[in-house]
Amino acid sequence: MTSMKIIDKIQKKKESNTPFYSFEYFPPKTMEGVQNLYDRLGRMLLFEPLFIDITWGAGGSTSALTLEIAEKAQNVCGLETMMHLTCTNMPVSEIIYALDKAKSTGIRNILALRGDPPRGEEWKKIEGGFAYAADLVRFIREKYGDYFCISVAGYPEGHSDCVSKEEDIRYLKEKVDAGADFIITQLFYDCDIFCEFVEKCRSVGINCPIIPGIMPIQTYAGFVRMTTLSKTKVPQYIMDNLEPIKDNDEEVKKYGVRLCVEMSKRLLDFGVEGLHFYTLNLERSVRKVLKGLQLVTPDQLSPFLPWAQSAAGNRLKEEVRPIFWQNRPRSYIARTGSWDEFPNGRWGDYRSPAFGDLSDYHLGGVTPPPGGSANNNTTTTTTGDSVVVPNIYGDSPQSEQDVYNVFASYCSGNIKRLPWNDSPLSLESENIKEQLVFLNKNGFLTINSQPAINGLPSTDKQHGWGGKNGIVYKKAYIEFFASPENTLKLIEYFKKCPMITYHAVNRKGDSKTNTKGTNAVTWGIFPGKEIIQPTVVDHNSFMVWKDEAFALWETQWSSTYSPSSTSRTLLDSMINNYYLINIVDNNFINGNIFQSFTDLVNNLSSPVLSSSSNGIQSSTTSNTASI
């Protein structure tokens, strides 16, 4: 395909008086995700977007992949592609490399950005790099003349670093004056704010197209977390509309589509040339919005009917939902690809194209603060170390038992968050709270769990999911850190428990497991549907998650102490030695996942005779509920 400048394409659309739309994608985290993104790009090609664009990971973390995907999208998929390029950590030589590479592969469109800082850091200009997007635009024009069409970012609510909206608009004008051809805005949910922004831009002489960035709401939790972290204004009526349906994922998605259609109509009436969709690598909602706006024909939609997908053999792979990320909102937002196809899915499938990296600029570059940064104090410990005390986790730990007590305090509700858990235990854990406290006090440091459920109404307040008239099931699941000694003892114990499956891995990657397969841990039966299996435990995802899990321990907790402090040394040693383990009790009818821990604490090295050991004996269990 001969590539074209997007600004010329916009001009042509304007002449024919037809609105356009475009789709943003990000580089998926895994190679399987990348492969599936290509499939998805191929399918979305049928919608005939004016262009697509590929983001540049925070701090250049995805630069090679961004270049590769942009090239394939342009040359293999035949999509007009715009590559994002940021200044973060980029010396001029690397900027030239990226632009030369783009040029040599036929890409003619660049979104020039300052970029967000790498996770957990403040933005800094590097030696020999650029400080602002305007400098990058100027540089591209100087070195490449008119070859590239350049777009830049605009912020209807003002950029998070800016002193005032007026000043931000002045800097936006500087980018346009430096040679930018058009503007794409940050997402927003209040159209009035966008319209005022455009009017202010026009009043200071910004005359180029200003394209609104739109993100369909995919899940209630994701939406609330994302808009809170990025401080995006949400009109009250949207929150009021979501309130009664917030527990019904399918309804939330449908509302997200309706809202997007309404917003898009308003924006088109206002006179925007086109709509830019933040797809999060998902296709279903965007497809429905385009259908709602009558911008696509039935022919363009038909290949996406369920039977066509099934014939392509994609169904099985799209049903996989690893459980590990359930407590991580940022990962959760970036990786909820699976929710697209299965409204009850919890966490990203590592093979899904929507399985992304942690850095999501839609959060406005906001990284949740480490453990106590919001309320840190410097103090001197009994050992004389001067440390920053993360109040949020209590006093600085001096022994492993102190660390155990922090985890236990979280489960008993005295500490509100842990590095892996942004909010307190959920209602789902109420009946197993005491057992979790016991585990943690004894050195099994839990970060995730679910109790066994043997058939409860899908509307059950504590355990239900997925809307009305269903029946839901869960296998008991616990994920925790444990010392190498405790890990070995547990593994020995599990040799006599055929119904227990586990995966254990330390930071270095030494892994132990008694299972290879993908294990369904949550499923539901709904009228007129096949079994819905939203959550699985899966080895490959676990291995990806373990890097994040150990990194969180370090970045959110141990690194908040000074390097020579006792607490830092202690935590670092635990991080380097402990195993991350998940166990599933496959006997969801009468298993007792906590038995093994009680036995170990009581120095019993194997089960006496429990339901988990033979899989058939019935016992009274405190963690199983039935209809």
Ligand SMILES: Cc1cc2nc3c(=O)[nH]c(=O)nc-3n(C[C@H](O)[C@H](O)[C@H](O)COP(=O)(O)OP(=O)(O)OC[C@H]3O[C@@H](n4cnc5c(N)ncnc54)[C@H](O)[C@@H]3O)c2cc1C
């Ligand atoms: C459509 C879109 C796509 C994006 N894609 C990515 C991506 O792929 N990867 C990524 O990491 N991030 C991305 N971002 C996020 C963006 O990189 C961040 O918001 C970043 O913090 C600002 O980038 P910018 O290009 O808007 O910066 P700039 O325009 O340089 O502005 C940055 C800040 O500096 C201020 N400023 C500008 N010029 C001056 C000056 N001369 N003196 C003083 N202050 C000044 C501005 O008011 C603003 O507060 C995207 C944002 C949008 C809206």
Ligand SMILES: NC(=O)c1ccc[n+]([C@@H]2O[C@H](COP(=O)([O-])OP(=O)(O)OC[C@H]3O[C@@H](n4cnc5c(N)ncnc54)[C@H](O)[C@@H]3O)[C@@H](O)[C@H]2O)c1
């Ligand atoms: N619960 C389900 O099976 C299910 C299924 C489909 C969809 N959903 C939807 O997914 C979203 C989130 O669901 P969720 O309830 O599973 O998410 P969650 O984040 O509340 O789940 C994490 C689970 O781990 C527990 N946990 C957290 N920290 C822990 C720790 N340190 N030690 C031990 N356990 C800990 C929590 O109490 C909770 O039970 C909701 O919108 C929900 O409707 C849930």
